[in-house]
Amino acid sequence: MNRRTFLTSLALASTAGCTTTKSDSAVASSGEDTSPSSEATTSGPVQRPVGESYSRPDGATIVVASARFTGAARLVDGTTISPEEGNALILADVRAANTGESVVDLPSRDSLALITGGSQYRPLKPKGKPGGEPTLSFPFGGALYETVEDAHPNVTALGWVFFEVPADSTDFRLSLSDSRSSTVEAYWEGSVDPSSLPDMEVTSLDAPEEHVNGGEIEFSVSVTNTGGNPGLFNQRFSVVRSNVPNAPGGILDATVEPGETVTIEKTLPAKGVQDVTIAVPPAFEKTTHVVPTKAQFGSSHELPNGVKLRVDKPIVSDTVWVEENGGGFENRSIDRRSFAVFEITAWNPTDSIISEPEKDWFEVEGNGFVDSNSNRGFARGLREPVEMPYFRGSREIAPGETTNGVLYFDVPKNTSTGDIACRVKWPVTERANKVCEWKMGE
Secondary structure, eight states: OOOOBBBSOOOOOOOOOEEEEETOOOSSGGGOOOOTTTSSTTOOOOEEEOEEEEOOOOOOOEEEEEEESOOOHHHHHHHHEOOOOEEEEEEEEEEEESSSSSOBBOEEEEEGGEETTTEEOOOOOOSSSSSSOOEEEESOOEEEEOOOOBBBBBBBBEEEEEEETTTTOEEEEEEEETTTTTTTEEEEEEEOOGGGGGOOEEEEEOOOOOEEEEHHHHEEEEEOOOOOOOOOEEEEEEETTTTBBTTOOOEEEEOOTOOOOOEEEEEEOOOOOOEEEEEEETTTTEEEEEEEEEETTOOOEEEETTTTEEEOOOOSSSSSEETTEEEEEEEEEEEEEEEEEEEEEEESSSSSSSEBBBBBGGGEEEEEEEEEEOTTTTTTEEEEEEOEOOOOOOOOOOOOOOOOEEEEEEEEEEEGGGGGGEEEEOOSSSSSOOOEEEOOOO
């Protein structure tokens, strides 16, 4: 049993700006007779304009103090009430009090119905978030209406009641029924102006054409309100990633005053080389190409764990002399391939022990051909065209320690060093990796 028993005076003042036929006549402060016999002789439902009270024979006095047209509403806990496309919300300020001398049940929210355009609409029931306050924060403040059962004299229930109706609605009737007899006992007539509704339009979507992986893509959406009242813009945007199925989108949210444009700024993670397409209904779409971090051969790049890595300019050769198990052999390239040999250096500039990258985190591209197989059996290193141990990777590096070695990859015949790129991925996954790419400087 709900016993919200905050006491007020018998007068229920109407909200500022609402239309009344009696001075602040929300309940009996005007001095009218609110005894059980005051409306008992009425035949059929009692008609009232918005802002004027109605008294039941049992001593309950009810008023629809005001009604407001709005595009959307929000509770203080962040819950947004957004109507379907082509609809809007009528928010009715409903107030009830026990102005008699006996215990009564005040009207419930479900005893109300709104009729407009020949159709009937039941109240919405915004639940809000668990533990959140059932209180309105936009387009204005105030509690949501909750009834009081077994209300003692002077106990009041008041708050907002929501109805979703067509956005072109004008005249309406808010009807109160007797739950025991299922008969309409009173109704309030009022009107709303469709031209007062906010008119929200997405006017632009800005996103970079290219973005270096590892950081976040910054994009912005501009929204203009050409309507007559402040508007709450709350709309989803979608994201399509070339390397992730079913990528999550997000929410665009802003309050926009009449005649103003608001720019909403958002970010999206971009952890790997990919295409990211952002779409904002109904007609805006932008694609950002996420590219590797760029480095020149001979320069260093810091991996996310703090290791610094340098890849030197490659040597292109048709043969390499491999040292393996104390012996050696000459490895000749096949007819359409050559070898690109890279010297790789890793060092630890931090105060902690960290791991260098694994050798299979590297890949090389030359003239569109990609080779990610750097595993050359049990090779200890090369003797020609450079003499250096093989880069093993996957080992811990002490603070201040440096390690280096060589890796070699297949590239097409006659590939010049200017057409070769060496990449390292951290970590190696199908969907999310930070990539640095070394190439010749321009």
